[in-house]
C-alpha cells in the first residue's frame with residue numbers, strides 16, 4: 386500500500402497533467418479545469434477512506450448533500466411553487482444525507498468494498514449524473530468530472546498494486562491482484578448491490594456518444610499539437 390502523501394502527489398500530478406491537456410485543447414473552461422484537477426486528486430484519496438477517517442467523509446457527504454439539494458431546487462425553480470421547492474430541498478438533502486450516505490458509510494466500513502473498481506465507477510458516474518442532470522452543467526464537463534474522479538481512483542488502485550508487487554517481489558507477488566479489485570467472494574452481497582447500482586447508473590447516465598464524438602473531433606487536438614512546444618523551441622527546431 387502506498388502512503389497518503391504518495392497518493393496525494395501522484396494523483397495531483399496525474400490529474401493536473403491530464404486536465405491541463407484537455408484545458409489547452411479547449412474542451413473545458415477555466416472552472417472546469419480547476420474542478421477536474423480537484424476531482425482527480427480527491428479520487429486519488431477516496432479508496433483509502435474508511436471508518437478511521439469518518440470526519441472527512443461526513444464533511445464530504447454533507448457538502449455533496451447540500452450541493453445536490455441546491456441543484457434540485459435550481460433545476461426545478463420555474464416549474465414548482467415556493468412551498469414545493471422548500472419541500473424538495475429538504476427531501477433532496479435528507480435523501481442524500483440519510484439514505485445514500487447511510488448505504489455508503491456502511492459499505493465503507495467494509496474496507497475491501499470501497500477499495501474496488503465498481504465502487505469508484507459508481508462515484509464517478511454519480512458525479513457525472515448529478516452534474517449533468519441536476520446541476521445542468523454542460524455534457525462534456527460533466528463527463529470529464531466523473532472520468533477524472535474515477536481516473537484518480539484508478540491511479541490510486543494501480544499505485545497500491547505496484548507497491549504490493551514491489552514489497553513482495555521475493556514472495557512471488559503474494560498480495561498482487563488485491564488492489565485492483567472487481568469482486569471478492571467474502572463480500573458477495575455487497576458486490577451484488579454495487580453492480581446493481583452501477584447498472585442503474587449506466588442505464589440512466591447522460592448520453593456518452595455526444596461526449597465521445599467531441600473527444601474524437603480532431604480540431605481540439607490539432608490545436609493542442611500546435612501549442613505543444615514553446616515558441617523558443619519551435620524556432621530552434623525549424
Ligand SMILES: [Zn+2]
Pocket residue numbers: 386387432433500541545
Ligand atoms: Zn489504497
